[in-house]
Every structure is written in structure tokens, then in C-alpha cells.
Amino acid sequence: MTPRITGRPGSRLRLVAPDGGRRPAPTLVLVAHGSRDPRALATVTALAERVREQRPGLAVRLGHIELNEPLLTDTLAAQPSGRAVLVPLLLGRGRHVKRDLPAAAAGAPHLDVGAAAPLGPHPLLAEALHTRLVEAGWPPRPLGTAARRRHAVVLAAAGSRDPESAADTEAAAALLAERLGVPVVAAYAAPTAACARTVPEAIGALAGRGRTRTAVAAYFTAPGRFATQSADAAPWIAAAPLGAHPSLARLVLHRYDQACGTPSLAEQRRPTAV
Template sequence: MPARRTEPLMTPLVAVAHGSRDPRSAATVHALLDVVRWMRPDLDVRAAFLDLSAPRVGDVLSAVHGDGHDSAVVVPLLLGRAFHARVDVPAAVAEAERRYPRFRVHVADVLGPDPRLDRAAWRRLADTGARPDDPELGVVLAGAGSSHAPANRLVADVARRWWASTSWAGTSAAFAAAADPDVPAAIAALRARGARRFAVASWFLAPGLLPDRITALARESAADPLIAAPMADAPEVAELVLDRYAEALTAATTPHLSHAL
């Protein structure tokens, strides 16, 4: 077997997930990063969590610094720019740079919006047997929900694009918390449009409390709904993680135009 090419001082990729008390969530993050490593075996890829799971972001960045690296790229495993992306991730990075003044942490953009997320969620929905040519199917695209309206609009925009390209009775975004509509309201609205069968697509990366809540509400609101799994370790998501890493690294190492003139 040929030896793998390694670059010990290549800037590590630190993938930062929210974290959960549900062990399935962290296991799913690690499975996703196994796909990332398979795609880029030369790259140092590490998992970190903002809360509720270990290792925490600060501990991972300290370990990266302790291993002799002078920089890292943090890739938030977040689907939109809600509170965690705007507050928690920058705070963790600022604390690491305060502790290690010569250590630079470059923060990549969040994963969404991006067509690859649409495709990953669609693929999981298709796995349930949902067909795009079913005129009696109502599809709920369920996300976590946020007080940050643009994050919710991202989910609603995906649902609208799906409806425009199918024969479904309708689609609706729905949210587990912090935003409307919830799943029962979304299903009721789709039923009013003529839907007789229902499917719930997942705008989540990993299983956990909120996806479980979505599933329970869907089963209370409709008979035998099709329930899609989270995007999890879909190859589209792994590819997107690597692209966000590359974009951040390029931005960090490309001189500003004014410097080149």
C-alpha cells in the first residue's frame, strides 16, 4: 500500500459543532469528519464543540497550538448565521488568540446557504420514498428555528425552491423552536392546500432533541408521515466543509490588492 502524503505543519481544520447531550449528535459529527478525512487524507482535521460535548473549542485550539502550529482554520458546522455563528464562535476564537498572541485562527463562513445542503437534504428525503411527482404529498422542511430571521428565511427559501420543481401539493418550512410555523401548523396548512400524505425533510446536520421533537409532532399531526434523516455525513456536506476551509485559508494568505500594487 502506498504511503499517504502528509504535511505535518499544514494549517489544521477545526470543525466546530454546537454540541448536544445526545451522544448521537457527536457521533454524527465524527462520522462526517471521517468522510472529510477520507476526501483529504493529507489534512489535519479535528472536531470541537461549543457546548454540552467534548472536546470544547478552546481545548482543541490549545492542542493545535501545542502541536507547533501557528494557525488554524475554524469551520463552523452551522447551517446559518444565527447566534452561535455571530457570537459563540467569535468569542471562542478571540479567547484562543488572547491566550496565544502569535497564534492566528481564521474563521470560515457557515455552511449555508449553499446548493449542496439543498441536495443533501433532498437526498435524505428521497431515501424515505418521497417522489417529486406525487401531487398529494405535502412536504415540511423542518429546522431548529432561530430569533435571527435570515436563518429562518434560508429554510423557507429551500422549501419554496423544492415546490417550484415538483408536483407536490405544497411545501412549508417548520421550526422546532423560536420561530413559526411549528410542525402541526405547517401540516395543517399543507392539508388545506390538498395534501393527503406528508413527509418531513430535515434541515439538521445531526440527530438530537430538536429533530426528535419534530418527529414526534409530525407523527401526532399526520398518519404515517415519511420522516427523513438528518444530513449527517452526506458527501455533499463533507465537500462543503472542505470548500469553506479552502476559502478561509485563501482569504487569509492572499495579499490585499493594495499590497500588490
């Protein structure tokens, strides 16, 4: 069962200043990867607007790691002094989460910067992936026994050299399989040693097991080269990327609320007194 997440702050204690007054909520900075595909910027901009709709009054900004403006470093530089929480629109752990976000925060010493966990894996992503599959032609009702033997899904992701990123994608595939009741195999548009299975290889393996209705689910936040490449390999239907799905906006706010209760990146780097 998908956990109920309302989008309301999980705790009000963090909004209380030491003198008892009310502190302003940290600015939520959405961190997108960036893409040369013009649809990507439009998609993450729409997602930012949906987040604002779900949490009126919360300051929401957008920054990109590369390829698109505004760059994250510029977004942080333009932010007045205060607190900010980086929420990566990334679906697993990897170099961008572990290195690029802390580096950007270190380059903004005028800010108290925290970082949220990546979006995935999470049941809300499985919910959004299911919606996108149905939009592409997946049966909207639960499959019968005979249909379950024919159907399968390839969860197409970008790929990473980080084994933890691969583990996160595999966990996301398991959540989607639990929701759909059919096999879901994770595969990668840019294979590495940690993420070796390509989308065509996964499709071929499923076909060898008698899966004649294999769909490709796009485990991407926004359109781009890898999402298009994965969709082109689909033998049946290919779903659109997650985009500005309402569940994605809810998950962004959930990660933000979680991060508001954890130490900032600067505090995490500070040596512990002995």
C-alpha cells in the same frame, strides 16, 4: 443544477509563504453545536472522518460549542501555533456563528484563526436532504402532475431569534422545492419571533391545501431533541438528519476553501488605518 465541487483547494496561492516556500494548510476545525443525544457525537465524528477521506493529508479536528467534548475552546487550546479555520456545522447565520465562534477564536491568541460561513443555504444541502427523504420513502423518481398536487415537504429546523437565520432557512426551503417540484415550507422546533411557524402548524396548513402526502425533512446536522420532536409530528414519513452524507463533507471542504482566501478573524477586528 448543483454546482460541481471537487473538494480540491480552490486556490494554491494561500499555501505559498512569503519566502516562496510551501506553507502548511490551515487546520480545519469542525464546530458542532453539541447534544445530549449520544448519536450526535457519533454522527459528527463520522462526518469528520468522511472529510478526511475526501482531503487526505488535511488536519481535521472537532470541537463543540456546548454539551459534548471536546469543547471548541479546548480543541483550540490544544492546537499548536499556526493557522486554523473554523467550519461551523450550522445551517444558517445566528448567535453561534456571529458571537460564539469569534469569542472562541479570541480565546486562542496563539493561533491565526479564520471562520467559514455556515453550511446553508446551498444546493449541496438540498441534494443531501433529497437523499434522506428518498431513504425514508419519498418517491425516487420525479413526480407526475397528479402526485405533485398531493405531495409537500416541511423543512424542520431548530429556529433562531436572528432574522438572518430565518432567511437562510427559507432560502434552503426554496432550493429543496426547486429540486423536488413540490411546495417546501420551513418550520421550527423552537419557534421565536423570527421563526414563528411550528412544524405542526406547517403540516396543518399544507393539509388544508389538499397536501395529503407531507413529509418532514430534518434540517439538522445530527440527531437530537429537536430532530426527534419534528419527526414525531410527521403525518407520513420523516427523514433522518443530514449526518455524514458525502455532499455534506464536500460542502464542508468548499466552505473551508472559501475561508482560506479571506482575512482571519483577528485581521477583521483590526482597525483600518486612515
